[in-house]
Structures are given as C-alpha cells and as structure tokens.
Amino acid sequence: MYKIAVLGDRDSVMGFKALGLETFFAEDAEQARHTLHRLAKPAGGAQSDYAIIYITEQLAELLSADIDRYKTSVTPAVILIPGKTGSLGLGARALQNAVERAVGADIG
Amino acid sequence: MASATINPTRMELNRLKGRLKTATRGHKLLKDKRDELMKQFLEIVRRNRELRAKVERGLEQANAAFTVASALMSPEMLEQALLYPKQSVELDMRFKNVMSVNVPVYDFHTKNEDPAEIYPYGFAQTSGELDAALEALANVFNDMLQLAEVEKTMQLLAEDIEKTRRRVNALEYVMIPGFQQKIRYISMKLEENERGNITRLMKVKDMILKEAIEERQAQDARA
Numbered sequence: 001m002y003k004i005a006v007l008g009d010r011d012s013v014m015g016f017k018a019l020g021l022e023t024f025f026a027e028d029a030e031q032a033r034h035t036l037h038r039l040a041k042p043a044g045g046a047q048s049d050y051a052i053i054y055i056t057e058q059l060a061e062l063l064s065a066d067i068d069r070y071k072t073s074v075t076p077a078v079i080l081i082p083g084k085t086g087s088l089g090l091g092a093r094a095l096q097n098a099v100e101r102a103v104g105a106d107i108g
Numbered sequence: 109m110a111s112a113t114i115n116p117t118r119m120e121l122n123r124l125k126g127r128l129k130t131a132t133r134g135h136k137l138l139k140d141k142r143d144e145l146m147k148q149f150l151e152i153v154r155r156n157r158e159l160r161a162k163v164e165r166g167l168e169q170a171n172a173a174f175t176v177a178s179a180l181m182s183p184e185m186l187e188q189a190l191l192y193p194k195q196s197v198e199l200d201m202r203f204k205n206v207m208s209v210n211v212p213v214y215d216f217h218t219k220n221e222d223p224a225e226i227y228p229y230g231f232a233q234t235s236g237e238l239d240a241a242l243e244a245l246a247n248v249f250n251d252m253l254q255l256a257e258v259e260k261t262m263q264l265l266a267e268d269i270e271k272t273r274r275r276v277n278a279l280e281y282v283m284i285p286g287f288q289q290k291i292r293y294i295s296m297k298l299e300e301n302e303r304g305n306i307t308r309l310m311k312v313k314d315m316i317l318k319e320a321i322e323e324r325q326a327q328d329a330r331a
Contacts, residue, residue, distance in 0.1 A: 002199040004216075014186070015174055015245045020195035051201050051214065052256045072267050074212060075201070077260035081252070084171045087164045095156055098262050102149055102269040 002075075003049050005039050007032060008056035012083040016054075029062035036066055040076050050076045056083035057090040114290055116297035124294065128287040135279040142272045145207050149265045156262050159255040166248030173241035180235040189234050209268045211261040214253055 006016040006023045013023045024039070026032035032055075039050050053076045060067055060080045070078050080091040114120060178186055200215040 002201055004197060004199055011174070011178065012171065014190055015170060015241055018190050018195065018242050019246060019249055020197040051199050051212070052253070054252065054256075071263045074203075074210065074260070074264065077212065077256045077263075079252075079256045079259055082164050082167050082171075084175065086168060086171075091160050091164070092157075095153065095160065095259075095262070098266040099153055102146070102266040102273075104270075104273065 002051035004052045004054070005050045005076075006054045006081075007035055007039070008054075008059055008081075008083055012056050012058070021054075022050075026059060029059070032059045033063050033066050036063065036078075040070055040078070048076055052077045052079060054079050054081050056081060057088040058083040058085065060090055061088060114294065116294045116301075118298065121291065121294045121298070124287055124291050128284065128291065131279055131283050131287060135276060135284065138272055138276045138279065141207060142269065142276055145209070145265060145269045145272060148206055149262070149269055152258055152262045152265060156255070156258045159251055159258055163248055163251050163255050166244065166251060170241055170244035170248060173237055173244050177235055177237035177241050180237055185234070186238070189238065206261070206265065207268075209264055211264050212257060214257050216253055 004021045006013045006021050007026060008023075009027055010025045013025065017023045024035050026035050036053065036055065039053055040048055042048060055067070055078060057080050067078050067080075070076060080094060082088070082091075181189075197216055200217070202213045202215065203210045204213050205211075
C-alpha cells in the first residue's frame with residue numbers, strides 16, 4: 001500500500017490535503033531538498049511509502065539535480081505540477097529531455 | 109584491430125566464427141527490441157503530452173479558484189477548513205511488463221466513496237469559492253494520477269531505450285567488425301601457411317627427384 005505526497009509552497013498544495021493526499025510544505029530549496037529525500041528514501045534504507053511525489057515546478061526548478069536522481073528508479077515517481085503562480089514549462093521540458101535521451105536527437 | 113595476441117589457429121578461427129554468429133544474432137534481436145521500444149515510447153510521449161496539458165490546465169483553474177477563495181476568507185479560516193481531511197487516498201501499485209521493462213500501474217481507491225464527500229468542512233463558515241476550488245482539484249486528480257503513471261513509464265522506457273541503443277551500436281560498430289577483422293586475419297594467415305607448405309613440399313619433391321635421377325645416372329654409368 002502506497003501513499004501520495006505533494007510537495008510545494010503552502011498555498012499551492014493546501015487544496016490537495018482535502019483530497020486525502022499528504023502535503024508537505026517547503027518554502028526554500030534547502031527545506032524542499034531535505035523533504036524530498038526524506039520522502040523518497042526514508043532513513044535506514046527502508047522502502048519508501050510514497051509511490052508518487054508531486055512537486056511544484058517552482059520548487060523543482062531549484063532542485064532539478066535531486067529530482068533527476070529518482071528518474072531511473074521505479075519508486076517514487078517524481079512528477080512536476082504547476083504551482084499557484086502558473087506553469088513554468090518545466091514539465092514539458094522534462095518530456096523533451098526524455099525524448100532526446102531515448103532517440104539521441106531532438107525530434108520535436 | 110588484429111592485435112598481436114590472437115593465435116592464428118583453426119581452433120581460434122572456429123571460436124571467433126561462433127562468437128560472430130552470436131553477436132550478429134544478438135544485434136538483430138536487440139535492434140528489434142529497440143525498434144519496438146521506440147514505438148511504444150513515442151505512443152507514451154504522445155499521451156504524456158496530452159495529459160500534461162490537461163493537468164496543467166485543470167490545476168491552473170483550481171489554483172485560480174483557490175486564490176479567489178483565499179481572498180474571501182482569512183488564512184486562518186482557510187487553513188482550519190482544510191486541516192482535517194475527510195478523504196484519504198490509498199494507492200496500489202502493480203507492474204506491467206513492456207518489452208522487459210517493468211513499468212508501474214497505479215490503482216487508487218479512496219476511503220470515502222461518495223464524490224460529494226470531499227469537502228472536509230461545514231458549509232456555514234466557508235465561501236462557495238472554496239467548494240469550487242476543491243471540486244476543480246478533485247476533477248483533475250484522476251488525470252494527475254494517470255500523468256504520474258505515464259510519466260514514470262516514459263522515464264523508464266527512455267532509460268532502457270538508451271541502454272539498448274548503446275548495446276546495438278557497440279555490437280554493430282565495434283564487436284562485429286572486430287570479429288570480422290580477426291577472422292579475416294586468421295584465415296589469411298592460415299592460407300599463407302598452406303601456400304608455404306605446398307611450396308615446401310614441391311621443393312622437397314624436386315630434391316628427391318633430382319637425387320633419384322642422379323643415382324640412376326650413376327648406376328647407368330657403372331653398368
């Protein structure tokens with residue numbers, strides 16, 4: 001049984017709480033990085049409880065290296081969502097990157 | 109690439125021929141795998157693009173509604189209203205095998221079945237905009253889940269395609285030409301030896317013949 005986490009600034013993720021997801025607030029990069037790693041890899045090397053971690057693009061922009069680390073593992077799936085200030089196009093760019101990686105060239 | 113370390117022997121030649129055969133077969137199989145993975149991948153990418161657009165649009169609406177709601181209500185009230193969720197979501201994860209890549213499939217079930225039960229607060233003290241915001245969020249949630257599934261699948265497939273592509277290229281441009289060159293080197297060396305052997309035999313035959321003739325001539329002279 002897995003859980004779903006939402007990570008972002010307070011205003012962006014508040015609503016998800018009502019849906020029954022677990023929300024975590026982070027206002028700066030350091031805090032966000034800490035929370036992300038704690039969620040994805042709990043101490044002691046145990047299997048993570050979270051299958052999906054949604055993270056706002058505003059935070060994701062600051063810790064792309066940390067997010068890339070989880071790209072190749074099956075859990076958790078770290079998925080970018082637009083925060084309250086709207087989409088930065090990072091999610092679309094991640095898609096582009098994956099295509100480039102697979103095909104070896106940008107096929108648009 | 110014919111290094112000095114290979115022995116030009118028939119045994120080595122046979123061994124190399126076997127390896128070349130295996131490599132060629134492996135190359136063909138991996139190439140097929142890559143092509144099929146690519147096909148699946150492009151399909152996933154297309155779906156991902158659609159879903160992402162949909163989710164981003166939905167969340168934008170929900171966020172807009174939240175902004176309105178938080179303008180109408182005090183932050184404390186808003187927080188209080190959302191503090192204790194009535195709903196909780198649990199996620200089941202299965203794995204699907206796509207060309208020997210394990211990709212996750214998510215099944216979620218909510219504790220509260222009634223879709224009208226998402227509002228964790230009484231309606232008296234909250235504004236209607238909050239209801240609208242939550243409803244928008246609930247609507248987009250299903251798509252968000254699908255997006256997570258598709259996006260993870262895409263990442264895993266991309267990784268595997270990259271790996272397979274490298275293997276195919278290594279076989280095609282390094283291993284197979286290397287084997288071919290070694291095989292050519294050995295067979296040329298063996299042929300060379302063969303020719304050397306034949307000339308030597310002919311030479312020896314000449315010498316024996318000459319000796320026999322001389323002996324015969326000596327006998328004739330004595331007679």
